[in-house]
Amino acid sequence: DGTTFTSNNVALTGSWTHLIILVSARNPTSVSGVTVEGNAATAVVSANDGTAACVSAIYIIENSTATPDIVVTWGASATTCHVQVFAVTGLQSTTAVATVNTGTANPSVLSLNTSAGGIAVAGGVCLNATSCSWSGVTETHDSVRESYFNFSGGYALTAAAESPRTITGTWSGLANYRITVSASFR
Secondary structure (H helix, E strand, O other): OEEEEOHHHHOOOOOOOEEEEEEEEEOOOOEEEEEEOOEEOEEEEEEEOOOOOEEEEEEEEEOOOOOOOEEEEEOOOOOEEEEEEEEEOOOOOOOOOEEEEEOOOOOEEEEEEEOOOEEEEEEEEEEEEEEEEEEOOEEEEEEEEOOOEEEEEEEEEEOOOEEEEEEEEEEEEEEEEEEEEEEEEO
């Protein structure tokens, strides 16, 4: 069960050395893998809500393709999925400085260690949420699909090392079956 996101809807501009890919979906309990131009991305962090309602994961790959095809393979058929791609330059490693995930709490509080000169990304999915507001990262996407699944996330450039940087995602509405993941890189 795979979903292909082509250059037509990835819509990257500029130049970069790495792609950090945040994937979230309704129904599957796992992500089997992510490829970019046929090359496997490295799994960084993944979590599900424990009820098979939603899953989120972060992957990273060295890639500078101007119009990349990104393929996400799910552990089971995904009803609705969302991919957010962060195109970055200057990373020293595809190994995460730190990762954190959380599921049932609202707000979702992620205490993520960061390095100076790096990047932190966070995001996820929530059933019956109309939006999500973020602190600790700048929101880059917030969309509702199927009228009741909210996909949201963002990033922050980390000028200084923090132990930890507090990232908070506050889901509005009934906001149940949520999962949020985060990772930092340098």
